[in-house]
Amino acid sequence: MAKSSITINDIARELNVAPSTVSRALNNSPKISDFTKQKIIEKAEKLGYNLNMVASSLSRSRTNTIGVVIPFLNNFFYSEVINGIEEIAYNKGYRILVAQTKDSFDKEKEILRTMSATRVDGVIACLSSETTTTDHLRSFSAGGIPMVLFDRVRFDFSCRKVVIDNYSAMQQSVSHLARSGYKNIAHLGGPSSCNIYSEHAKAFKDTLKKAGLPLLPQFHLSTNLTEEDIAEAVGIWLNAEIKPDAIITANSHAALVVSKLIREQKLSIPEEIALTSLTCEPALHFVEPQITSIELPGGDTGRTSMTYLLNEIEHGEQKNDTTIKPFQLIIRNSSFRNK
Amino acid sequence: MAKSSITINDIARELNVAPSTVSRALNNSPKISDFTKQKIIEKAEKLGYNLNMVASSLSRSRTNTIGVVIPFLNNFFYSEVINGIEEIAYNKGYRILVAQTKDSFDKEKEILRTMSATRVDGVIACLSSETTTTDHLRSFSAGGIPMVLFDRVRFDFSCRKVVIDNYSAMQQSVSHLARSGYKNIAHLGGPSSCNIYSEHAKAFKDTLKKAGLPLLPQFHLSTNLTEEDIAEAVGIWLNAEIKPDAIITANSHAALVVSKLIREQKLSIPEEIALTSLTCEPALHFVEPQITSIELPGGDTGRTSMTYLLNEIEHGEQKNDTTIKPFQLIIRNSSFRNK
DNA sequence: ACTATATGTGCAAGCGTTTGCATTATATTT
């Protein structure tokens, strides 16, 4: 369908040189005289020549493309990660190809298959919440394409990983609430099949115990974090004899939903009930009161992941280590009482 | 760097057939017997064969890839559009390649250049807010690649366009406020170089006049919608002798910022001042009071754009018309007084 | 039996670049 575009052969013919000379000239090879280069570049310009990357990729067997797979596009953390990746990638002459799994395992497999077919030079991925096995990762790797995993990873798959210190995030959140005098802390967690959430859960239990606070099983939930799950959990909590006086949510969206539900029940935050979130997004600053949260280093995670990937792509470096990124607990008005 | 992957030639050799037969079998050509197909598919499976899309693309001179260019990834509307595009694309065997301009004209040019080099089969784009010319679109089109523009478009470039009925959106917003008894309506608008915002501006003026309301120049602003711009405008408005009793913001982010600023000034929404937004995002439901807004048909916009693009790619259909998508004004608590 | 018609497979060119090696022209050394 595309209008017949012009090729290096067209340029070569018009100038009575070999196509190889044109190719070298356009790639600024030192083997071509400045005079010839000049001539070729001008002619290319004039004819409106545009490199055919697919031919180039085939010939060089590299596409200079990095696949990025994330659960959702419309997510603050992931878009920060993408920005970080792009920043490094762009400077090194790579472009990125983003795809979202929508937290579906099947979509994740599908995406990896097509990225493999597309011959991306490497992949940076955050696994879907449904992912509990690694066969698809292994068969992807069988193609020899480097991969680095971030955030939601599987430790039973060998590759470099960049993760958040989820354990400490929960630990600090609980400690903060405990210091502020909250006693019945509830945790609205995510599916424990996912490393993030199981780390949260472990830290939650450990830290409560260390702080000498009770761990009521009904206050320690693992859900799929859908709006229904959240409404159900909060509904039960707020109508029980023993109510939580603080809630920690696995992510910022859950925190927003919870804050709304609490308001609807005419309970006040943070006086009657405190609220903190384990991830951040701008909306947390816009609700009243502003919600205490963990600020994740998205950009940094992206930059590090990309840097690791490049080391593997360009220097064949193969590692199986895990980099743990620090975070910041940002205390806002939702989590301490003005006594 | 990639482990030498296996090709159709490997399969052909092992089975003593021609590579062309393998190719046809794997593409399920009717010209190959079921027996042979079976044999080939099994062998391919066994060897872990994976189609090399770049070779295939070069050979067929089509990539089955659609480029999608948007200002920002992390935006509710655009991610809905992407979902709509994906939905159609996926079913037709196309994958999509998303890139963000971050509202930079230079980045937009750059992206179009590399998409052209990548030989995407078509492009769906929403122009950056900096874009005021169309030369880059023309030179892109010179490559013969179809394009459809959505949301932020330029009418001086010939192609199909899918836009929101921005004029009516503003018109209905103003009418709603007027009906609710607000008199001094202010408009926090975007840069008028962009079709969206100039349409808003025109509708704002027209509708005020029609409603017999005053149009105070200081209440009709065109800004770049940065947080600073917003803070400055609102600061002036709220401290003037004549304050607005209603504010219409160009987008949801501005609405959130404004709602926060109003709260900080201890003014009440909607009693002392009403607030409505011309775009929507989930955060608008989480703030108190919930903010009245225009719900844009993102998914629908994406699906329509993709459908148009496919018509052009697959049937050579060339049009230069504009499809205007309807929207819904969702009235929430920020814009009417409980008398 | 003897052309016509399917049916299944192979051959080889082509897609647009890149790149190792060969070749020629020019410059340097002895």
Added chain:
DNA sequence: AAATATAATGCAAACGCTTGCACATATAGT
């Protein structure tokens, strides 16, 4: 001036797949 190094360019194969055309069997029609 001959021998050697250097610089600039061309040749041709390769990257892995697709596809029009030719070819060889097998089936059907008369």
